[in-house]
Structure formats: structure tokens, C-alpha cells
Ligand SMILES: Nc1ncnc2c1ncn2[C@@H]1O[C@H](COP(=O)(O)OP(=O)(O)OP(=O)(O)O)[C@@H](O)[C@H]1O
């Protein structure tokens with residue numbers, strides 16, 4: 332962290348928000364006397380007029396009276412902290428409001444002055460120290476954010492390394508014997524011509540189990556070998572249609588209604604069609620199962636409305652990337668344009684104590700129903716190597732909403 336170096340000779344930009352004309356004049360004359368010639372000093376008498384000045388200029392420090400005609404108390408402080416989070420705020424309180432001054436320090440002000448009790452020298456010193464404290468606070472916040480991000484990346488990388496190594500080793504070993512079994516069973520089921528249907532049934536069961544094991548092996552290999560991408564220019568709407576076609580059987584079997592809000596104007600992007608199709612199929616299957624499992628479990632006789640809504644749109648991210656999870660933020664720039672896909676269902680949703688686990692490899696709430704728990708971790712890897720983002724949250728009234736975000 333940088334050391335505290337304060338030069339009172341540095342020019343600064345100050346905004347005074349004070350409705351009392353006398354106090355405002357005193358502050359203005361003290362500031363003109365003590366600050367360097369090229370410093371910027373602006374003064375105004377309400378929060379509304381201050382807003383215009385804050386839109387036009389960047390200030391190092393605001394001197395704020397808490398008793399303004401259009402805003403009282405710490406409300407003004409909250410407003411300024413949101414409006415200009417990088418600006419230091421010094422409160423100018425009345426002689427009987429020292430307690431309030433101290434309270435504002437806890438609410439995010441850098442310092443407070445008590446009217447009538449400060450000299451030009453104290454004022455100058457207070458402003459420079461406040462600016463420096465704000466700078467250090469911002470540095471600390473940024474360091475903390477980076478630390479959290481790095482920690483999350485390390486955890487993720489470590490998990491992937493362990494699972495990846497284990498997965499590819501086991502998968503290669505198991506794949507060949509599985510192929511032999513599958514070949515043998517297929518051969519036998521064609522050869523055996525006995526009247527007893529029991530034989531055919533046993534063979535079919537073996538075939539089904541072997542296929543299932545093969546799918547798990549393929550998932551595991553996918554998990555550890557996602558580096559080979561075949562990226563080409565394409566339209567995400569087309570991939571959605573293809574993934575729907577491939578899941579059509581399950582959609583019909585479970586009586587799920589599909590609603591498509593696909594924007595016709597999303598730009599073409601570079602991505603691996605097969606991989607993104609795989610992500611969408613995983614999301615559709617999760618949604619279908621979440622709706623079918625919960626309608627099976629529900630004791631209510633009312634049949635539930637099973638609906639998947641798929642929406643695509645081209646949008647602009649916010650300045651602070653708040654819509655992107657921390658671990659993906661390095662993939663995006665503030666205000667960047669992106670394409671988003673949301674898959675919303677009307678299923679059970681995810682219990683609050685499980686929501687942090689759903690992307691963990693092998694986490695599944697459906698083990699008894701055949702879930703392996705690799706679907707979402709594969710999706711997460713695929714989105715990560717597309718420099719994109721995947722997140723899942725509960726819907727406002729029911730079900731879950733999965734969001735995929737691709738940088739343009
Ligand atoms: N749309 C959803 N609604 C409710 N829960 C969900 C949804 N999507 C995922 N989940 C939860 O997240 C868990 C992990 O999902 P994931 O796709 O990784 O594994 P899975 O579906 O259980 O198994 P598989 O490996 O076969 O995909 C699910 O078991 C379920 O508990």
C-alpha cells in the first residue's frame with residue numbers, strides 16, 4: 332500500500348454544498364486563501380443544484396452541510412456516496428451537532444468540521460487528509476476485490492485440476508472395456524432366439540446401463556479436454572433451435588410448453604456450436620427435470636404449468652459489471668455490449684443453502700433419479716473458455732433462471 336504523502340501545494344477540486352449564505356461565503360474565502368491558485372472551488376446551496384455540478388465536474392472533495400432545503404441528515408451523504416463513490420466527503424456540522432458528525436464517519440464520510448471552530452489551516456489540512464483517506468479506502472477495496480477474485484479462481488482451478496486429472500485417467504481406462512461390453516451385448520441380443528422374453532429384457536437392461544456409463548465417461552472426458560474448441564461465426568438463436576430439436580422428445584414426454592423470445596437482431600458471434608449446444612441441452616434437461624420432479628413430489632392434485640421460456644437479447648453491461656459473477660468479471664469490460672440467453676423454468680427452484688453448490692462437480696440433488704452432477708460444471712467450463720459467463724438464480728415467483736452471457 333502506498334505511504335501517506337500529503338502535499339498542501341497540490342491543486343484540488345472542491346464542491347461546497349451549504350445553504351447558509353454566510354457559512355458558504357466564509358468557506359469560499361478560506362478556500363481561496365489557502366488552496367493553490369489552480370484549484371477549482373464551486374459552491375451551491377442545495378443537493379439538486381449540486382447534482383448538475385457533479386454531472387459536469389469531477390471533484391476530489393465535497394464539503395456537505397447536512398441541513399439542506401431539499402435533503403436532511405445522512406440521506407444527503409448516502410446520495411453523494413452513490414453519486415460520486417470516488418469523491419471524499421467532509422461534513423460541515425453546526426456547533427451542537429458534533430454527535431451527528433461522528434455518526435457520519437460511520438456512514439462513509441471521511442471527516443467532519445464544526446462550524447465556527449476551524450481555521451483556514453485546519454480546513455486545508457482536513458480536506459487533504461480526507462482526500463488521501465478516500466484514496467487509501469478505494470485502494471483497499473480494490474485490493475480486497477482482487478483478492479476475492481484470485482481466491483475464487485484458485486479454488487476453481489484447483490478443483491478442475493484434480494477432477495480433470497482423475498477424470499481423464501479413469502475415463503480412458505474404462506472406455507475400452509465398456510465398448511467391449513456394449514458390442515458383446517448388442518451381438519448377443521441379435522443372436523439369442525429363445526422364447527423367454529426375460530433374456531431380452533436382461534440384455535436390454537445391460538445395454539442401457541452400459542450406455543449410461545458411456546455418457547458419464549464422455550462427460551468426464553469433456554470436462555478435462557475442453558481446450559480444443561472449434562470456434563466459428565454463428566447465430567446463437569440457431570443453436571437454441573437445434574438444442575430444442577434434440578431435447579424435443581423429453582420436452583413432449585414431460586408435457587413441457589416452450590416459449591421462445593428470440594431477438595432477431597442479435598449479432599453473429601464466434602463460438603463452438605457443439606459445445607454451446609451441449610450447454611443449452613444441459614440447461615433444458617435441468618429445467619425439465621426440475622419441473623417433472625417437483626410435479627411428481629407435489630402432493631397437490633393441481634397439475635403444474637410446466638413452461639420453459641428462452642429469451643435472447645443484445646444488451647449493454649453496467650459500469651460496475653454487477654450482473655456478472657466475480658469469477659467471470661475478468662472476461663468483460665464495463666459497459667460492454669453482450670448477447671444474453673436466459674432459460675427460465677417453472678420448476679422447484681434451488682434451495683437457498685444449495686445455490687452455492689450447484690456448479691460443484693458431482694453435486695446433484697437427483698442422484699436417486701440418475702443425476703451425476705457434472706452437467707453444470709461442464710457448462711461452466713464451456714462458458715469460461717468462451718470468455719463468457721453462466722449464472723443461475725431463483726425466479727421471482729417460482730422456478731430457476733439460468734443466464735448465459737457472451738461478449739460481443
Ligand atoms: N433449473 C433448475 N431448477 C432447480 N434445480 C436445478 C436446476 N438446474 C440445476 N439444478 C440443481 O443443480 C444440481 C446440479 O445440476 P447439474 O446439471 O450439474 O447436475 P444434475 O442435473 O443433477 O446431473 P447431470 O450430471 O446428469 O446433469 C441439480 O441436481 C439440481 O439440484
Ligand SMILES: [Mg+2]
Nearest residue numbers: 613617706707
Ligand atoms: Mg444436469
